[in-house]
Amino acid sequence: DAGVTQSPTHLIKTRGQQVTLRCSPKSGHDTVSWYQQALGQGPQFIFQYYEEEERQRGNFPDRFSGHQFPNYSSELNVNALLLGDSALYLCASSSTGYSNQPQHFGDGTRLSIL
Amino acid sequence: QKEVEQDPGPLSVPEGAIVSLNCTYSNSAFQYFMWYRQYSRKGPELLMYTYSSGNKEDGRFTAQVDKSSKYISLFIRDSQPSDSATYLCAMSELASGTYKYIFGTGTRLKVLA
Numbered sequence: 625d626a627g628v629t630q631s632p633t634h635l636i637k638t639r640g641q642q643v644t645l646r647c648s649p650k651s652g653h654d655t656v657s658w659y660q661q662a663l664g665q666g667p668q669f670i671f672q673y674y675e676e677e678e679r680q681r682g683n684f685p686d687r688f689s690g691h692q693f694p695n696y697s698s699e700l701n702v703n704a705l706l707l708g709d710s711a712l713y714l715c716a717s718s719s720t721g722y723s724n725q726p727q728h729f730g731d732g733t734r735l736s737i738l
Numbered sequence: 739q740k741e742v743e744q745d746p747g748p749l750s751v752p753e754g755a756i757v758s759l760n761c762t763y764s765n766s767a768f769q770y771f772m773w774y775r776q777y778s779r780k781g782p783e784l785l786m787y788t789y790s791s792g793n794k795e796d797g798r799f800t801a802q803v804d805k806s807s808k809y810i811s812l813f814i815r816d817s818q819p820s821d822s823a824t825y826l827c828a829m830s831e832l833a834s835g836t837y838k839y840i841f842g843t844g845t846r847l848k849v850l851a
Contacts, residue, residue: 666742682838731779731781
């Protein structure tokens, strides 16, 4: 049973560029949440997708956008990259978006901005 | 004041010790409480998931929730070097029809052989 998978593992970009990160949820899960984890900090909630719609959003600017596909996989897009966007980006999946089923995480994409 | 407070450590203990990890919170709306373990260069791994006040045990791990004091704990018995990792507490509340997770900063634990 495959868990949450994320790609790519690592990514290096320069300021001003755009990036797309990808996530495949755990089998049987239909809800995907994205988090940003800076070094030495806990994950910070970016947004959550369910039924291909953004259900909730954390305190992140519009430069951060996402998408969920009919197969429940998801993408996180970040435009106009800033040095401060360097972090580990985590995807978490869960089942049945309206109940609190625990979230399961992938190993993340480590994004470095030069 | 942060909604969830967690001592970042690091916490160093000898092998076989009982480890106590703690988080406090300020939001009475939190309903579910989780503990995750995160190894270096890996994503968080769910360890414990609780709802009500009281204790929940799973092998060497015991999660404790005290809603009246807004305090949660994770106890690790017979700690092993393989338990060396960062431990994150997380709490969730119902907001806008879905559950939103708030994480602590994580406590770094090192178990010495």
